[in-house]
Amino acid sequence: MARYLFHRLWQSALTLLLASIVVFLGVRALPGDPAQAMAGEEADPAAIAAIRAQLGLDEPVPVQYLKFLGHTLTADFGRSARTGTPVTEMIGATLPVTLQLALYAMLIAVLAGMAGGVIAAVFRGRWPEWAANGISLLALSVPTFWLGILAVLYLAVGLDWFPASGYVSPFEDPLRGIYYLTLPAVILGMSHAAVVQRQTRASMVGTLTADFVRTARAKGLGRGAVVFRYGLRNSLIVVTTVIGLQLGGLIAGAVVTERIFSLPGIGKLTLDSVFSRDYPVVQAVVLVVTAAYIVINLLVDVLYTLIDPRVRVSGSLR
Template sequence: MLRYLFHRLWQSAVTLVLASIVVFAGVRALPGDPALAMAGEEADAETLAAVRAQLGLDQPLPVQYLKFLGNAVTGDFGRSTRTGTPVTEMIGTTLPVTVQLAVYAMLIAVLAGLLLGVLAAVFRGRWPEWAANGFSLFALSVPTFWLGILAVVYLSVQLGWFPASGYVSPLKDPLRGVYYLTLPAVILGLSHAAVVQRQTRASMTGTLTADFVRTARAKGLGRGAVIFRYGLRNSLIVVTTIVGLQLGGLIAGAVVTERIFSLPGIGKLTLDSVFSRDYPVIQAVVLVITFAYIVINLLVDVLYTVIDPRVRVSGRSR
């Protein structure tokens, strides 16, 4: 186990370095000049040169990258060229909002997806399966931004059931915090619930028709025990993989939802930074999201052995 973890950590470090190179090169390929955005359109050549020297943009690209990588290892991402605020402080303020939204949305997606997936697998060819498949088709087909706008117009403005915008930290006021995050989390989690539902249904359908399940039924095991002890448990490996990948996607894909509901998360910070050519913030945000992906994938691999002891991290059977 320790050897496997060491191997995965080494792979993760290599992935982070490669991601940092791609991010560094991609950010500098964006059109526009951050020094010009910081100094103003009417700045003269001397002022622009001074700003570039202050930002380190006058140095060769390899030197800029090594400096950026060394600072990132120590957690120093520099200061925002737009506000002058330390990037670490900006991420520390906005990232918890996005994490709370993503975890809440994934919780909704997992509960709804597992429930509908189990119903679709158990009641094959009957109306519960049709209803579950219809939900997944709707959730996957409708764009998130359009569904979010409709939710704001009808559920918030006309009916007044939920706030149209704003954020309250659940750590300070749990009830109000959950209330403000409920509608954005539902909108964000719908498409992910559809993915969980489809995977759960497909996995459980194969499991419930397996020979060992028929044997368990022939020995008199109850229907509920067959469904949950054999069907659902053997389907959790596939579902765990999907949930791990979807959680990373939720953190990265919350940009639209945060924009619609005016949530002060990392999605809004990313958009503002891209529009203002704020190199340090963009680089830091992408690296943080990449790191989150890596950590989540590592946790998913470790969970395999907890869900099913037959699965070995070496990939070889006993």
């Protein structure tokens, strides 16, 4: 285990290093000059040059990157070029909102997706499977932004079932916090639920037709026990992999949902920073999301051994 973790950690460090290079160069490839944006259209060249010197944009690109890397290693992302607020504080204030939304959406996706996958696998070839597959296809086909707008118009504004926008921390008021996050979480989790459902169904169909399952049925084991003890349990490896990948995607893909429902999360912060060409914030946000994605995948690999003791973390069987 220790050797495996060491191997994965240095791979993760290398991935983060490459990601930092891509992020640093990609941000600087954005059109426009942040110094010009901060100074305004009517600013004279001297003021723009002073801002560029303050931000370090007048130095060679390799020097800028080395300084950026050095500050990143100490978790010092500098200050926002737009507001002057420390970037660490801005991320600390917005990241919990996105994590709450992503975890809630993933909970909905897992429960709905696994339920639909079990139904489609058990009743394959009959109308429950067609209904489950039709719902998953619809969830995958409809764009999130369009579905979110419809939800705001009809469920929030029209029927007044949910708030149209806003955020309440679940730590301050748990019930109101969950109430405010429910509609955005459902919208964000629907497409991910469809992916979980399809993978659950595919894995369970293969398991339920295996020889050991037929033997269990021949010995008189009930249908429910066969489905949940053998079918669903042996499908958890595939489902866990999908959940890990989807959770990383949820964190990175919450931008549109947060924008629609006016949630003060990291997605909204990213969009505002891109539009204002706020280099320090964009760089820090992308690196934090990349690090979260890497950590989630590492945890998923370690969870394999807890779900199925036959699987070693090295990837081989005992």
